[in-house]
Amino acid sequence: MDTIQTPSVETLMTKAVVDLAKDDRFLAHLPTESSRIEGQGHYRLAKIFYDKADFEKAEEHFLMALARTELPQDAFAIFKIYGFLIRIYSESLNEKEAMKYIQLSSELLDQTVAALPSLNAEYFYNAAVVNTYKGEFSEAHKNFNQAYRKAQTENEPELMAKSLYAMATNAYQMKNFQDTINHLNQLNELLNILKKGYLKGSMHLLWGNALRELGDYSSSLPQYDLAMKLLHSKRCWNMHNYVLLNKGISLKKMGEFSKALMLFGLAQNSLDDEYFKRLEQLIMMEVEDVNDSSVDLYLDRHNRVIHEKALGVIDFKHRFVLLEILFLLAQTPGTYYNKEDLAKMIWKDEYNPLIHDKLIYTSISRLRKLIEPKGIKRQYILRGKDGYTFNPRVNARFHKENEVVKQKNIANIEISSPV
Template sequence: MSNQAERLHEIGKLYCDRGDYSLALPNLQEAAALMLAEKKFDGFLKATQMVLRIHAEREEHEEINKIKESLHDLVIREGLELNAKTYYILGTCAVYKGQADSAEAYFKKSLEISLKDDHKENICHAILGLSIAYRMQQKYELALKEIYNLNIFLQVLDIPELRIASANSNARILMDLKKFEQALDVLWGAYEEVKTIKNLGISIYLMANIGIVLFELGQKDAAKIYLNLAAKSIDPSSNNFLLKNVKNYLEQLDNNGGSDTDLVFDLENHAIIERSLGKIDFKNQFILLDLLKLFISNKGQIFSKEYLVEHVWKQDYNPDVHDNKIYVTIKRLRKMIEPDYDKPKYIFRAKNGYYLNKSAKVELSESRAEGAL
């Protein structure tokens, strides 16, 4: 790429990863135009692929058709050869339009070229695409087979984004098969990895899928937290396709009397979900879990330091030993569950001890779905 085009492409990609398509699109379009003018077709295709993806997520199908026509003209006029990634993106566009057969054909073409070039990452993308197309066609056995093949590659290739995308696709297949507990297990595994990447779009899809599975499992409060997190993270001008799906589930929750719970403690699975923070991993910190359970079970009740030591630590209270320990433990708990540590909304200090804010919207959930939270 020329320096200017490369700079525009990188800026566009950064905005795209952040989910800000309104800023990404003009940069990518200008980069593509510069590359085309210089007949640097590899760079042109890279920028065009991202432009196509943005239009797909915005459901701007007319714009996609215009680009497809221009690509067809370039193939005839300039002898341009579309690469594997371009066919993959065209397949993705077909997915967003609900054209499963066309998507399958594009993904198979992408796989054919990728195998010929022995390009492992492109092979993975094509396989992922095929799993999605087969799911759309309700060919679940084939879809799961492609997920298996993809995961074999990902044991060798370190591509976190693809592993998370694979988990999302796998979970959607399992959801179609009504295997919601298995789907949630897959998504929780990806949830840990999503913290290591900077691609907001993938993170949003993951949150949305977690919310949908929780909804199907009947865990309405937890579902609402994740779906609201996803909805708030989506730029309405960027991903209309996903936003409509998320809002559909939120409307169902509202119509069914979904509550506005801020904090959910799943007793069976010892898990916490906070409205703004999502799932909180306590990593076997049982003292913190027991402390929080005590507060939630007795909202508004003040617990003295003596009581906390005797009932949480199971020890005899000694101020020289325990006062600092209690202070540090409460501080750790606040840092984990408070969206704003400096402005706590849950754990408060009283003259004689600590208590959970009486007006806090919290819930103890007795889930019956193994591994659901």
């Protein structure tokens, strides 16, 4: 008896896409040239592989789709393909290829202006995307706003949604985090109608990041969980490890080091390190920041919080002077600061015993009550004949501010941002 050959998953997917391309309803929206129909099939197949995080096959099919496009009728389709390729090359840190397609996007934008009878919402959206590639965030902001207004006029709800998400991302890039959340609130209302799962998953990921930047770590965690749930329901795996990374960063900032390391480990073990090189580097940076389980005190000056291993998170947002004393001492363990030093460095005054003696004593006492675990006397701040010092035997770690932001990000885009 002959063995029955079971077709591969890729073969079945390819057949499904080609069948769709031959469907009469689909053909109604396409030119009849067979090569362009094939191009549409390759594009849809590439998008499937992109969502599944198989960037090698996605790149292959995007390039085959690109080879079957024609200008001027396929201009906006070409923009989309360029966008996907730029994201793939940015993630794999292939700067040469990414910059090539950024340049082609810019040239295509100029060609599109000449071919269009009037500038529509899609044109302004792509113009803003090109601005973003170049780091021109203020100009991108103007064009995304214009795209949103035009999409409203042209009754293009999906483009309205993409524009709102892009405006939120743009605000995030310019560190206007409250504006980011305002745009996402608008987007959330629209997506309750449109039911775009991938975009909504991206929205919750960005929402979590914005809340984290505002210092609201606990509120960021449910946003990451929502992102993960939505992406899994849509079988989209390309952002899976980015959600794990960002949730881990929030946990790290809360001082939950073991939980953060668990998430970093899950992300690291399940990524394709050939194509997700940027993500791999980001994860390694975070692991290096928290991999010492013996940390006693984790200090985040930017967000004015610390984490003590027995007490948990301690908020210093309304205790500015105490925080400054702690950081002064903790930055140079074993170095003693006398009353004259503290008066000058903390209060910017010349030492006056009538003023500063009680002020210093009271401030140090309040600080100790905040950070010293019960039952352990003077673990962190010690007093000697030369003044006060931070215990050099304590393992303290300082949060590396903006370290992830400094990591190379070609074209200023993320995998999570829709094309």
